[in-house]
Amino acid sequence: MAETEGEVDVLVQRVVKDITNAFKRNPNIDEIGVIPCPEARYNRSPIVLVENKLGVESWCVKFLLPYVHNKLLLYRQRKHWLDREALVDITCTLLLLNPDFTTAWNVRKELLQCGVLHPEKDLYLGKLALTKFPKSPETWIHRRWVLQQILGQLSAVGRGSKQQQHYGEAEQPEAERSQQLSDHLSRTLHQEMKVCSDAACRYPSNYNAWSHRIWVLQHMAKGNIKVFHDELSSMRLWVSMHVSDHSGFHYRQFLLKELSTELSQTPPCIPTIMSSSQDQSSTVSRSSSHHHSHAQANGELPGAEAAEEEERQLGCTTVLQLFHEEMELCSDLIQSFPGHETLWSHRRHVFYLWHNLRKEHQQHCSSNGGVVPGQLKDSDSCPPEVGAQSSAGQGESVNGQRHASEPMEVDGASLPEPRDSKRLKRGVLLPGPPALPSEHSFVSGILERCSNPEQRRFALAYKKWLDTVIDREP
Structure with a gap:
């Protein structure tokens, strides 16, 4: 091993040249690392190139x-x-x-x-x-x-x-x-x-x-809804495998907020899920008749009004579906991996985001004098058929329960098609939105069959948050 200043200079110049030549020989190097080697054992270069991995023997790093x-x-x-x-x-x-x-x-x-x-x-x-x-x-x-x-x-x-x-x-x-x-x-x-x-x-x-x-x-990718939606879909598997990584869930919260904002640009942005298919059909019919008469009064074409209304309903359906799927994912992970505070924090953020989005929409409709299709009250409960329908096709969960079976590849995800909004007009029930009764029911179910002390502590804290923060807001 070199000891004098001149020998060190020659050694280092040779190592720098070897690293440069390694990249010339293999331009597809995809990983670097330091090989534990306290001293030079052989009269050879300390730069090791195996397939696409480049290693540097540790003894030469100090020089x-x-x-x-x-x-x-x-x-x-x-x-x-x-x-x-x-x-x-x-x-x-x-x-x-x-x-x-x-x-x-x-x-x-x-x-x-x-x-x-x-x-x-x-x-x-x-x-x-x-x-x-x-x-x-x-x-x-x-x-x-x-x-x-x-x-x-x-x-x-x-x-x-x-x-x-x-x-x-x-x-x-x-x-x-x-x-x-x-x-x-x-x-x-x-x-x-x-x-x-x-x-x-x-x-x-x-x-x-x-x-x-x-x-x-x-x-x-600002404003590109498909890119954001593909990211949200492709990250489901990652967060399911890293349930304690808060940064990954924070990224999902960012995606969910951006998608909600983009899809909610054209009011009415938040749909109202009624307690039955008949109520929903009547509400949409009254809304459609109102817009139709308004369009005729202003000389607008009925076809353009129908297309605009269909686009609004598609945006509403997509926002609702996003929040429903996110809460379903959170429920599966909390039940499959008990005792992880990150999952409860994520659920709290998603529910609060939906709560504020619904409240802002109602304030927007009231201030602009628009017609509110209905109000999503916390007392509204989700019908049993909704839960079965929403979980259909979900596959198995991470731990043998339910697991999202959407393709994890970026190009595998897709936004709801326009015909989904036509189903809405025909009165088909959509997945239920997050609501206080459903959240209290979920927490109660966790507490009844909970054997993990940490899980119980997080569930009680979440229930207290629902009672003190959400329930007391106007």
């Missing part, structure tokens, strides 16, 4: 990391010159060993802005660093900066295409160019979702990974 660290600091202090290729190699080696070194990421930002680096290459480097350090905050921050650069480039290309089309240039490839931009954005979004999932699996309650995932959806 390698200080060396590249000092080299980069001297360069930033203008005391040592490094060409662009050397900067790329040194920052790559340094960030694989210590991704929270902000100076190295800043240097790579400068190289990217100069055109030396491609944004995809930095995303790839960050992905590898997260396999070893999945919670690294500086890596997540840099990824967001790179994604902003990509979004800016795509926006600039889009504006340039519109200008060319305005002046009569390149009209033919316009549709093709737009499709390429859309495909590129879709691929980038899919890759980010996978990076976040892998990091969340490697580190429990990885707040940085889940926050980044929320940021990606807010900036790259």
Whole structure:
């Protein structure tokens, strides 16, 4: 093992070169790690490449990391010159060993802005660093900066295409160019979702990974209901396997709130579930007749009014279905995995979100003088047929009870079809919404057959919250 300063310099330069050559030999490396090895046992390179895994023997890290660290600091202090290729190699080696070194990421930002680096290459480097350090905050921050650069480039290309089309240039490839931009954005979004999932699996309650995932959806899929709905569906299996990970359930709460907001833009946003099919049919009929007469008074076409009403009903149906399925999932997990506070906290948040959404809708209808189809009272109970219908096709649960059988792949989920709203008009009962009586009934059932002291404590706390917070609100 090298001891003198000159020998250390030669050793480190050789290791940095070996790492660079490893990426050239195999551009599909998908994981890095440190191999426990206190000392050099063989006269060979400490860089090990097996299939798509890159390993660094631990004995050389104590020489390698200080060396590249000092080299980069001297360069930033203008005391040592490094060409662009050397900067790329040194920052790559340094960030694989210590991704929270902000100076190295800043240097790579400068190289990217100069055109030396491609944004995809930095995303790839960050992905590898997260396999070893999945919670690294500086890596997540840099990824967001790179994604902003990509979004800016795509926006600039889009504006340039519109200008060319305005002046009569390149009209033919316009549709093709737009499709390429859309495909590129879709691929980038899919890759980010996978990076976040892998990091969340490697580190429990990885707040940085889940926050980044929320940021990606807010900036790259804002307003895209299908993407949000697919995320909500694909994450069912993940949260079922990580019932104590609050960050994952917080992500579901974000998705549920965003979907409710998007689907509730056109009032009336919250449907009313009556106590029987006949009541529901009469309510919809009265509402339809009111809108029909209003449309005739204003000279509107009955066909356009019917299409608008059908779209409203579809949004109402979807919002109601989302909350019903989320409460069903929460019930299954609480019964299958007793004693997990995260599940009870998630149930509380979902019910409170529905409670506020229903209240805001009623206030909106009252303030605008609109016709409220009905009011969803806490005393309304869900008919037995609703529970059987909603749980049909659910499959088996995680622990042998009920389990959602929706496909977990992103492209397997779909929003309700327009014919669902036609069924609503014909009087078919929809799944019942969360209500105080059903929640009290659920808690009572848990307490009756509860043998876990923690489960009992959480159930009593939830019941107290229902009585003191929800029941006392106007």
